[in-house]
Amino acid sequence: MRGRRTEREAVERLVAEARNARGGVLVVRGEAGIGKTALLAHAREAASGFRTLHATGVEAEIEFAFAGLHQLCAPLLDRLDTLPEPQQIALGVALGRRTGGRPDPFLVGLATLSLLAEASGQRPLLCLVDDAQWLDTTSLQTLAFVARRLHAEPLAFMFGLRDPAPGGDAGRLLAGLPELRLEGLADGDARALLTAVIHEPLDDDVRDGVLAEARGNPLALLELSRYAGPTELAGGFGLPAALSVPNGIQESFRRRTAALPTATRLFLVVAAAESAGDAALVLRAAGHLGLGPQDAEPAQAAGLLAIDSRVRFTHPLARSAAYRAAAPADRRRAHGAIAAVTDARADPDRRAWHRSRSVLGTDDAIAAELQLSADRARARGGHAAAAAFLERSAQLTSEPGGRARRTLDAARAKHWAGASDAALNLLSTATSGPLDPLRHARAALLRAQIAFHTTRGNDVPGMLLDAAKLLGPLDAAQSRESYLYALEAAMLAGPLAEGHGVVEVAEAARTAPPPPTPPRPLDLLLDGLVTYFLQGYADSVPRLRRAVESFAAPARSAEDGELRWEWLASHAAMALWDDTAIHALTDRYMRLARETGALTTLPFALNLSAVVLTHTGGLARVAGLVDESDAIAQATGAAPIPHGRLLLAAWSGHQDAAARLRRMSLEDATRRGEGTALTIADYALAVLSNGLGRYEAALAAAERVRESDEMVHAGAALPEVVEAAVRAGRPAGAAAALERLDAQARATGAPWALGLAARSRALISTGPAAEELYREAIERLASGRTVSHLARAHLVYGEWLRRERRRQDAREQLSTAHTLLCDIGADGFASRAAGELRAMGEPVRKRSARPFDALTAQELRIAKLVASGATSKEVAAQLFLSSRTVDAHLRNIFRKLDITSRRQLRDMRLA
Numbered sequence: 001m002r003g004r005r006t007e008r009e010a011v012e013r014l015v016a017e018a019r020n021a022r023g024g025v026l027v028v029r030g031e032a033g034i035g036k037t038a039l040l041a042h043a044r045e046a047a048s049g050f051r052t053l054h055a056t057g058v059e060a061e062i063e064f065a066f067a068g069l070h071q072l073c074a075p076l077l078d079r080l081d082t083l084p085e086p087q088q089i090a091l092g093v094a095l096g097r098r099t100g101g102r103p104d105p106f107l108v109g110l111a112t113l114s115l116l117a118e119a120s121g122q123r124p125l126l127c128l129v130d131d132a133q134w135l136d137t138t139s140l141q142t143l144a145f146v147a148r149r150l151h152a153e154p155l156a157f158m159f160g161l162r163d164p165a166p167g168g169d170a171g172r173l174l175a176g177l178p179e180l181r182l183e184g185l186a187d188g189d190a191r192a193l194l195t196a197v198i199h200e201p202l203d204d205d206v207r208d209g210v211l212a213e214a215r216g217n218p219l220a221l222l223e224l225s226r227y228a229g230p231t232e233l234a235g236g237f238g239l240p241a242a243l244s245v246p247n248g249i250q251e252s253f254r255r256r257t258a259a260l261p262t263a264t265r266l267f268l269v270v271a272a273a274e275s276a277g278d279a280a281l282v283l284r285a286a287g288h289l290g291l292g293p294q295d296a297e298p299a300q301a302a303g304l305l306a307i308d309s310r311v312r313f314t315h316p317l318a319r320s321a322a323y324r325a326a327a328p329a330d331r332r333r334a335h336g337a338i339a340a341v342t343d344a345r346a347d348p349d350r351r352a353w354h355r356s357r358s359v360l361g362t363d364d365a366i367a368a369e370l371q372l373s374a375d376r377a378r379a380r381g382g383h384a385a386a387a388a389f390l391e392r393s394a395q396l397t398s399e400p401g402g403r404a405r406r407t408l409d410a411a412r413a414k415h416w417a418g419a420s421d422a423a424l425n426l427l428s429t430a431t432s433g434p435l436d437p438l439r440h441a442r443a444a445l446l447r448a449q450i451a452f453h454t455t456r457g458n459d460v461p462g463m464l465l466d467a468a469k470l471l472g473p474l475d476a477a478q479s480r481e482s483y484l485y486a487l488e489a490a491m492l493a494g495p496l497a498e499g500h501g502v503v504e505v506a507e508a509a510r511t512a513p514p515p516p517t518p519p520r521p522l523d524l525l526l527d528g529l530v531t532y533f534l535q536g537y538a539d540s541v542p543r544l545r546r547a548v549e550s551f552a553a554p555a556r557s558a559e560d561g562e563l564r565w566e567w568l569a570s571h572a573a574m575a576l577w578d579d580t581a582i583h584a585l586t587d588r589y590m591r592l593a594r595e596t597g598a599l600t601t602l603p604f605a606l607n608l609s610a611v612v613l614t615h616t617g618g619l620a621r622v623a624g625l626v627d628e629s630d631a632i633a634q635a636t637g638a639a640p641i642p643h644g645r646l647l648l649a650a651w652s653g654h655q656d657a658a659a660r661l662r663r664m665s666l667e668d669a670t671r672r673g674e675g676t677a678l679t680i681a682d683y684a685l686a687v688l689s690n691g692l693g694r695y696e697a698a699l700a701a702a703e704r705v706r707e708s709d710e711m712v713h714a715g716a717a718l719p720e721v722v723e724a725a726v727r728a729g730r731p732a733g734a735a736a737a738l739e740r741l742d743a744q745a746r747a748t749g750a751p752w753a754l755g756l757a758a759r760s761r762a763l764i765s766t767g768p769a770a771e772e773l774y775r776e777a778i779e780r781l782a783s784g785r786t787v788s789h790l791a792r793a794h795l796v797y798g799e800w801l802r803r804e805r806r807r808q809d810a811r812e813q814l815s816t817a818h819t820l821l822c823d824i825g826a827d828g829f830a831s832r833a834a835g836e837l838r839a840m841g842e843p844v845r846k847r848s849a850r851p852f853d854a855l856t857a858q859e860l861r862i863a864k865l866v867a868s869g870a871t872s873k874e875v876a877a878q879l880f881l882s883s884r885t886v887d888a889h890l891r892n893i894f895r896k897l898d899i900t901s902r903r904q905l906r907d908m909r910l911a
Contacts, residue, residue: 184216494675653828691828
């Protein structure tokens, strides 16, 4: 068809890119029957010389963890031992080939990428994933991650995705990847196709009606000829109502199936129920029912099925039609047969799943098996699969209380899998059953957690408080955790909170049950935060410091507290101005987020580290962290977190980028009710404006932050208020902010806070007292990690010296400031220093060009890692790339730096 030429060319370009080792991915979207499967078949034909791997999503197993990944990778598992051992273990556990703790999902993704890249080294590889909307979430997360990391591999991915996707997270997880949206055939092409398949003359009105109903859907037109006789069409009577797209296409397959012999229809049900397409297993299961290969022949002759080493339906809708058209008893027989021939030791979960589908009513023995399967799925990081097992286990449980408990467990697993609507439905079912008071309280907590995850609305802190109160006399430890949840929700709501602000929540949390002995780190944190919000900064410092020290303790294992509290602990360390603890906690936060496979948490950990680096002068590293955060958010379908990138733009003095990122952050924060994001956006504006010398704008923004009373940034904004107010001629505003900053510095005694307090007091002082304070600020800030603030201390000291007409001293301080600020990339503040030097008639030395300035951020990260002695495989593991991609980057690095070896790279100073 002429209308499909462009689509075929897009596929051929994808194949050509893979053939030239440039990687490639294409998501083909469109309604059922529009031609996605045919286009994937065209890709297979165009990819001559390629090895082709297949996976097809199956609706019945959408929540069977890693089922799709197993389909795709099964032919390559003999190469598993070529991977680094951590990757072997992660992928082996994920695919059920070995036992072990929950694998890091990103390590599974990297192992999959490495496995595919290694296989593509022998000949190019084409990975075709059809009906992606029915692929299990964990597989799709992994494959989406891999697809986003293709750079220099002879490897191509094509996904066929029904649009709109009827189930799962496929649309969200694949969003942003290159896509091709298939539309219906043009009218002329549709008429030509209809004429080709219906040879008899058609009444014009009938033809127009058929074309209008099909809307250019080619499969609808093709299937029409298979079950609608020419007499029906010619007369216009009995025009199949089932032609409605896409339901009519499935109805066409159903009618074709219904015309087959009874034994063949049963064979089709077995094949449809066995998603892996293992021909040997399907034939064994069919034999268990007294069927043989001959019973499949009519289905093959009808164009519904193909059997070689695998069993394949000619179209995904044919599988669905064969399964749905079967009588419930036949479906149960098919599942029972598959379970009977599945090895209970090699694949206990799949056997339990099929056994569960083979029974009518309740069966406590199978329910118990499914409970064990859920535990194994959770250990592999498959929350969605655990939820599916638990939900079916609950359905098979005869005792009402046990059924309600398992349904509640399924709801919790659904929530952690990100399926909030399904979790709420299960939660409603669970709470209608006979739950004991403790589980009723836990159900209330889960309902609040789901609300926090989906809306972060103003009612969430109140819901969490209600759950905490219910849990108080029943589970003291979980009650205290719930109060901490409520505090976190109120802190994030910030100025957008209504009804339950942080003070109200802290008042309620004061009544929490006493902590256990010894108290957990989260118990110390709860007490410290309650003290902070109710008694003030000074009284909270000892308690918060003890909490921070407990979280930062090197001997503390991941089991000592939930990962989610690491963010709050880091927040407390920031409030204490403790740059040493902040460094330890943020490094630990990132490590634990990776080790525990916390998909939703790692981007937050990376962004927190990025924020810390803006203070410590590591702006060059910030871009890499936020790039990694965005890549992970894309791979998991989450929204990117703008804070790190926004603060980078502010400190770098990039006005346009900062304005765009600030606008995005404000819109998103207002929509979600997350007031903290508004505060961070204003803090970034204050830093940007102070750097550019726009002091009125800086003062207005910094005052808004100070008035927010946000735990971290309200304090961080105080030096910005003082500097902006002094420069704008507002001494009263500067004095008020300084008083508050002084109080914090005295309470915590941290060099960072004391240094900023001295710098700020120097700004409102004169004569020898000012100079003494400037020198004190530089000395205190030089003793810590906050290079960005040290550089600014040199800057304001130099500005003061110039106004005191001490030219030589001013040149020394301003030159130091300019060098430091240029080196860390704080270009806005560096421009201020340059302006002061020029005003004195001093030449401003431009930063000399360095060879590695030509490197991209990614290339610079790779160069630094290689220079430190890391191998390509080690670099690939850290940056979630394939070794082949790392080597391709290295070739570019060598070319740009005009070197030829890793030794030469190690000899270079990569600042």
